[in-house]
Amino acid sequence: MTLKDVQMVLDARVLVGEEHLDREVRGACGSDMMSDVLAFSHDHAILLTGLTNPQVIRTVEMMDMVCVIFIRGKKPDATILQMARERGLTVLETDHRMFNACGMLYDAGLRGGH
Template structure:
């Protein structure tokens, strides 16, 4: 699925890295706990989260993720947007809740991966 399609499906606002919207991604995960993302996620390119602080961007950077979707109308500040832009990570913001946003992406073919062991 293209990141641009994620933006359309979630009626999301694009906050940075428009040039990456054509990038294909193959899996996603949803979590507000970055420790769990660092522990269990493997090869997932999209992070959906309701958590808003710079560690979300750094966690995605460490995991080589390509896109972060902020749910529940959460908005990152300019410092976070600058960090993401520096790493080429697309930031999207949607009004949807985490469960709904994950469900829409999953039912449109963007599945999760097995838990890494």
Template sequence: MTVKDVKTILDGSIICGEEYLEKEVHTACGADMMSDVLAFSKNQSVLLTGLCNPQVVRTAEMMDIVCIVFVRGKKPDEGMISLAKERGIALLTTDHRMFSACGLLYEQGLRGGACS
């Protein structure tokens, strides 16, 4: 699955990172607690979250996450967008709630990875 596929499945909007739409996404992680994301040890993942602060982008960078999807229509501020651009991370937003967004991706074959 690609970032573009994630965008389509979730009826999402791209905030930044259009150049990364063809990047492969192998697994997904849905969390609002960044400690949970740190326990999730897969790379080339998409992170679904309702948390909107710079720590989300920093955590995503550490975990080699290629795309962050903000659920419930949340939108990051300019500082977060700038940080994501610097780190090469695509940012998307969707109106779906976390549970629904994860379910839609799962239904289309995207799975979560094992925690370490």
């Protein structure tokens, strides 16, 4: 699956990184606790979260993840978007809630890590 597929499945808006939508996605993690995300290992993964602070971008950076999706219409501020841009990440925003967003991606074939 590519980021473009993820965007379509979630009806998501692209906030940053439209040029990277052809990147491959191999796993996903949904959490508002960044340490739980940091315990997870998966290459080419994406993060779904309702948390909007700069540590979300740092967590994604440390994990070599490719994309963060802010769920239930959460709006990241300009600093967060700028940080994502500098790191070559894609940022999506969807109105779906966490459980549904994860379920939709799971249904589309995406799996969590271990």
